[in-house]
Amino acid sequence: RYLVVTTFETVLAEAGLLPSGVLRLRSDIPIARGLGSSSAALLAGYDLGRAVCGMSRDEKGAFSLALKHEGHGDNAAPCLYGGLRGVTLTASGPVVVDLHLSDAVGFAYAAPAVGLETEAARGALPEHVPHKTATASLGRLVALVRGLAEGRPDLIHAGVNDDLHVPYRLPLIPGAAAAMSAGMDAGAWAVTVSGAGSGLIAMCEPGEAEKVASAMKDSFTSITGDSESVGFSVRPDLLGLQRLEG
Known part of the structure; x- marks a missing residue:
């Protein structure tokens, strides 16, 4: 339900x-x-x-x-x-x-028609990771947070690189690797798996977000042959949950 x-x-x-x-x-x-x-x-x-x-x-x-x-x-x-x-x-x-999130950062999203249940995505992850992998991930997180705050493509690109979940979940998403490449070719600074998947999220110039989203969507459609793939630009909601009067 x-x-x-x-x-x-x-x-x-x-x-x-x-x-x-x-x-x-x-x-x-x-x-x-x-x-x-x-x-x-x-x-x-x-x-x-x-x-x-x-x-x-x-x-x-x-x-x-x-x-x-x-x-x-x-x-x-x-x-x-x-x-x-x-x-x-x-x-x-x-x-x-x-x-802080800089308004100089744009976001593009795309996903194939098929979803990926969180339970399956979590099940693909290893129970343990090497100490070297964990410490490297902390360093990337610092770069990502600063990059998002200052709108710096170089830090965002470095920070999005991931060894904790993307290598394990990417194979579960049909056409994801090619769609990520399509997003980068269209001008994205970085592309990664959105949450547990099956969607992808890209960071880019705000004015390029629609183009990046369309490129990733078209790639999903081309590879999977399913016309129900989605792609769109997204803007951060700065207000959160609101009660609206009817």
């Missing part, structure tokens, strides 16, 4: 209410494509339930719910608070860190 519905019903049940009626949902987030659709659904269902019950926002409760369900807060934090966020797990609980 939809995560929005199950979370919504859980909130109402805790308030002693029985849901009745029709709930219409609309989402532009592709499912199982590495864009955090499950976190968005969980947070939306939770806050909608509270709104129906006449309760105010509970960001701590919403984030805790998503963290428990997802096992991490990487998607829930930006979805809830907006912008670029990091999450550090401490003994006293998760700490959400607000990171």
Whole structure:
């Protein structure tokens, strides 16, 4: 069942209410494509339930719910608070860190018609990695965070290189390697697997985002032969979860 519905019903049940009626949902987030659709659904269902019950926002409760369900807060934090966020797990609980994101960085997204379930993507990862690989990844993360903050293509390119998950998940995505090359040829600074996949996310000049997305989409379509591949430019949402009056 939809995560929005199950979370919504859980909130109402805790308030002693029985849901009745029709709930219409609309989402532009592709499912199982590495864009955090499950976190968005969980947070939306939770806050909608509270709104129906006449309760105010509970960001701590919403984030805790998503963290428990997802096992991490990487998607829930930006979805809830907006912008670029990091999450550090401490003994006293998760700490959400607000990171600067330069408006000089554009983003392009593309995905094949077939999705990649998170469970399968996680199952492809090794349980252990060499110490050298782990330390190198920390160094790249520093470069990536600074590159995104300052809009520096060189740091973004260096920071996106990954040995922790991309080599293991890329073979699970039909046509992904060729689509990444197509994105780079179209002007991207860097391309990598978006979330757990099956989508790809590219960083580039904002004015080049549509061209990069189209190139990656066309590559997916050409290789897989499926016309249902998607590709579009994306802009960061700086507001996060909002309640809109009907």
